[in-house]
Amino acid sequence: MTTADGGAPIGALDLAAGVAARDVELTLQVEPGEVVAVLGANGAGKSTLLALLSGLLRPDTGTITLDQRVLVDTDRGVWVPPHRRRVTLLAQQALLLPHLSVAANVAFGPRAQGVGRREARALADRWLAAVDATEFADRKPGQLSGGQAQRVAIARALAADPAVLLLDEPMAALDVAVAPAIRQLLRRVLRDSGRTTVLVTHDLIDALSLADRVVVLEAGRVVESGPTREVLSAPRSVFAARIAGVNLIAGTADEHHLRTPGGLLIAGLLAPDCRAGEPAVAVFPPNAVAVSREEPVGSPRNHLRVVVTDLEPRGDVVRVHAAMPGGPDPLLADITVAAAADLGLEPGDPVLLTVKATGVAVHPAT
Numbered sequence: 001m002t003t004a005d006g007g008a009p010i011g012a013l014d015l016a017a018g019v020a021a022r023d024v025e026l027t028l029q030v031e032p033g034e035v036v037a038v039l040g041a042n043g044a045g046k047s048t049l050l051a052l053l054s055g056l057l058r059p060d061t062g063t064i065t066l067d068q069r070v071l072v073d074t075d076r077g078v079w080v081p082p083h084r085r086r087v088t089l090l091a092q093q094a095l096l097l098p099h100l101s102v103a104a105n106v107a108f109g110p111r112a113q114g115v116g117r118r119e120a121r122a123l124a125d126r127w128l129a130a131v132d133a134t135e136f137a138d139r140k141p142g143q144l145s146g147g148q149a150q151r152v153a154i155a156r157a158l159a160a161d162p163a164v165l166l167l168d169e170p171m172a173a174l175d176v177a178v179a180p181a182i183r184q185l186l187r188r189v190l191r192d193s194g195r196t197t198v199l200v201t202h203d204l205i206d207a208l209s210l211a212d213r214v215v216v217l218e219a220g221r222v223v224e225s226g227p228t229r230e231v232l233s234a235p236r237s238v239f240a241a242r243i244a245g246v247n248l249i250a251g252t253a254d255e256h257h258l259r260t261p262g263g264l265l266i267a268g269l270l271a272p273d274c275r276a277g278e279p280a281v282a283v284f285p286p287n288a289v290a291v292s293r294e295e296p297v298g299s300p301r302n303h304l305r306v307v308v309t310d311l312e313p314r315g316d317v318v319r320v321h322a323a324m325p326g327g328p329d330p331l332l333a334d335i336t337v338a339a340a341a342d343l344g345l346e347p348g349d350p351v352l353l354t355v356k357a358t359g360v361a362v363h364p365a366t
């Protein structure tokens with residue numbers, strides 16, 4: 001955990017802010033040293049959240065505090081500019097200063113904060129070593145690959161000793177072959193430095209491997225928040241369910257079912273905190289779903305009449321994408337290649353999805 005000369009942990013964030021022109025109303029609390037992954041579809045408000053925290057965007061209403069410091073308070077006219085926040089943003093692109101050496105780039109933050117030349121260089125060397133980039137110290141950024149530049153950018157961000165590190169899809173611009181090494185590096189430096197981190201990502205693996213907690217945004221609002229595995233194993237928002245690759249049907253709970261707005265009853269295992277009449281979601285994995293043309297006779301299972309929308313080969317299985325007529329949420333079924341061939345499926349075909357009640361988990365939804 002980050003400490004100021006051995007003192008109390010730092011990096012407690014508290015944000016409640018609105019940006020009317022973007023229809024964004026966000027709240028976020030982060031504990032000192034916590035790594036929070038922010039997930040959401042395009043336009044959900046992830047970049048807006050980072051811009052509010054870093055000071056690139058002023059909210060119309062709200063407050064942002066970092067430890068005891070008020071960074072923003074629109075009622076009281078408080079506004080701390082970006083360079084005085086101790087909040088550092090690491091963007092998708094490394095954005096190194098092209099005319100400076102790698103070491104000078106990393107020393108730039110400490111120098112700007114008034115650290116002496118020699119001490120800043122020592123800090124740069126330490127952080128370059130921490131990201132395994134010592135050998136690039138004397139190069140110019142133009143002589144680095146994308147992955148090498150991103151390593152240096154991580155060193156530069158941490159050398160500035162931020163109380164909060166903001167990561168904006170740090171692997172998105174990298175070659176897929178390089179991304180795992182950078183992810184592993186981030187995992188190590190975030191753990192070692194205990195830095196409060198807000199990580200925007202589209203990638204489930206980033207959330208699973210880097211974050212203590214995920215926050216899911218939809219339409220400019222926080223729609224769910226919780227420990228990463230918990231949210232992904234029991235997602236309550238369409239976005240979390242989609243990235244977790246599971247099916248999710250929303251409705252209300254009754255004693256043993258989920259009832260959809262269209263009146264369909266889906267039998268499942270209800271979580272103990274489900275209350276009859278309250279909003280709930282049914283969640284089940286694609287491999288728990290069978291696909292058939294006819295209703296199996298006498299089967300006590302859940303049957304969903306759907307239309308095939310797409311067929312996606314995924315190695316040994318074919319992922320069938322389907323939609324319930326009038327149902328907003330897409331459904332997924334993984335079936336063997338042989339089964340897909342036997343059924344002769346085509347997009348547009350009406351089929352029946354069958355899932356056992358024991359394969360369906362019903363959770364309360366917010």
Ligand SMILES: Nc1ncnc2c1ncn2[C@@H]1O[C@H](COP(=O)(O)OP(=O)(O)OP(=O)(O)O)[C@@H](O)[C@H]1O
Pocket residue numbers: 021022023024040041042043044045046047048049220
């Ligand atoms: N510069 C801007 N001016 C006005 N509206 C904006 C601006 N940038 C984003 N918006 C709007 O604000 C809302 C939130 O967008 P934001 O860019 O924060 O989403 P995001 O989750 O980061 O999306 P993406 O994954 O596509 O980057 C959207 O409705 C978007 O259209």
